[in-house]
Amino acid sequence: MLTMKKVASFEVEYFQYLNADSQVVAELPSFAQNAADLIPFYREMVLTRLFDQKAVVLQRTGRMGTYASSEGQEASMIGLGRAMRREDVLFPTYREHGVYFARGVSMTEIFTYWGGNESGMNFSRVPDDFPVCIPIATQIPHAAGAAYAFKYRKQARVAVAVCGDGATSKGDFYEGLNAAGVWNLPCVFVVVNNQWAISLPRSKQSVCQTMAQKAIAAGIPGEQCDGNDVIAVYDRMDQALRKARSGGGPTVLEAVTYRMRDHTTADDASRYRQQEEVDQQRKRDPIMRLKKYLVEQHAWSEEQDEQLLSEVGADVEAATKEYLDTPPRPPHTIFDCLYETLPKAYLEQMSQLSKQGEASHE
Ligand SMILES: Cc1ncc(C[n+]2csc(CCOP(=O)(O)OP(=O)(O)O)c2C)c(N)n1
Ligand SMILES: [Mg+2]
Structure with a gap:
């Protein structure tokens, strides 16, 4: 007689605390219970956006090379960067400027790199962090390798690999996850799902319901969060890092966000996506979402916002000057x-x- 039994089952959880209307939809984690404690997150998100806008202007005026804008992805970057400890090691793509800033890398260093001078990647504050990785997904097995070294040396450090939705289709992605699973490595793999891989939409990238479930094949947990909710990204990242640091093994975290601008300054997204889609996504903007919440909680005001914009704007200008004043190598x-x-x-x-x-x- 034919008997059937279930040999495996899994589920993928989704985390969101602050929805697109800035309403609290789940009990806030302790770090977020006092709204004023979120101001440093807001500040770094604003800084990342102003940096980004300046970088595009510099490229357009012939003072910097090709640049990959991160506009719209600030909550994913700042949430994950702030959750990491200084001794952890980042393996980023070319779009994670905000993660570097949250880790103390200077704007001048990042401008310098995109201006064609690789010495910008020789970070003074986090010298072990890896440089920008242009080849898609190759940083993922590198992160697994570094995590192996941390485990071998009995160091309480975590390797954090960040990649895009497109990168999850590469063999390197699965190879890195699989090795991390087999060796129970202190590794967190963050998939920043910004809905596009240059001109290829998420729907044509993969028919799986979530990118997070790609972890399951490697025997490691995968979960999804609202990548435009900085509270969710920080919280899930913090949990995954703690688990990895205490010997609990790797995690895949998918942060669902949106790439607001062209793929890079060498691209023209209007050739392959509708403006209506971009307009719709603006309503999920991570910076506006957090600002609205802070104002509603009386932790922030328009005056403070103006003050912040002028302070951070001045910092961006100072970094621009320092970069432009540095002679080319x-x-x-x-x-x-x-x-x-x-x-x-x-x-x-x-x-x-x-x-x-x-x-x-x-
Ligand atoms: C190995 C490799 N193949 C192809 C490319 C060309 N390429 C550059 S970016 C990109 C799309 C990546 O999309 P995704 O992983 O979603 O990251 P995003 O750019 O959206 O942040 C491709 C195919 C590359 N850089 N490296
Ligand atoms: Mg993408």
């Missing part, structure tokens, strides 16, 4: 951090570039 230095011993073919190219550099100074 000589072209041959692009070879400096490639190999311990530079192959012969590159040696020749490097000496050619050095000679050109000397000639142009004569």
